[in-house]
Amino acid sequence: MTIKEVNDSDAPIALITTTNGWRKIENSRHANGIDLIPVQTVYRWYKSKLYIPYADRYGEVLALSDIEYSIKEDSYPYDASEKERIKCIRKNARRFLIIDGVIYVKQGEPRYCVNTFGLGFNHGGTGFFVENVYNGNISKNNYFNALEREKVIAYGRSIALGRGDTDSVDSIGERCNIEVLIPEAIKCNPQKEHGEGCPFINDAESMINNAGSVVEAGFGVMALGLSGLVAGQQ
DSSP states (O other): OOEEEOGGGSOOOEEEEEEEEEOOTTOOSSSEEEEEEEEEEEEEEEEEEEEOOOOOOOOBBBBBHHHHHHHHHSOOOOTOOEEEEHHHHHHTTTTEEEEETTEEOOOOOEEEEEEEEEEETTTTEEEEEEEEEEEESSSSGGGGTTHHHHHHHHHHHHHHHHOOTTTTTTTTTTSOEEEESSSGGGGOOHHHHSSOOOOOHHHHHHHHHTTTSHHHHHHHHHHHHHHHHOOOOO
């Protein structure tokens, strides 16, 4: 098993994302010492691939021993041959890169996503996120690449206003950001790569957008769900 090691200059910083993440904080207001705070993640660009520091869910950068565990543990079927196991281990090892002594792991390109929750009218709200993969339930129209920040903010605010999520309007784009330092690293094209999302969720969103209140939206979504249930039994 070999992990490639390169210098800092070989893998320049391409992107810096700001998102909300759980981190261990001294004098935290929570008993477990964990708070949800703005977190920055550095993406490095090496041979047309993006890499981020290999860390746990709390942002603690992991050690070489943790790489070995990740590469070997459950990386192949229990009945795999020795040749198949070696092949899997080598493939998994290629996910990692050591840059000036820091362990990095290959990561998907960050993109903006607008997602909605609840029945509108500030019941749930409209959210603005940075994601690394597509959600099959969410339409391609709700995804934007890192160079489309102004466009996604305008879109998110229009969605929030359409749903009556007035409390969400000003917060769209407030906490999440993708700073682009190497534009050529941005290749994401949701309109070509992703699909139309879940038909039921799309219909429910349309119902909520055209409702006059949260009660009307609730009854509309229930009716939509019942009609789908009846249609499925026929």
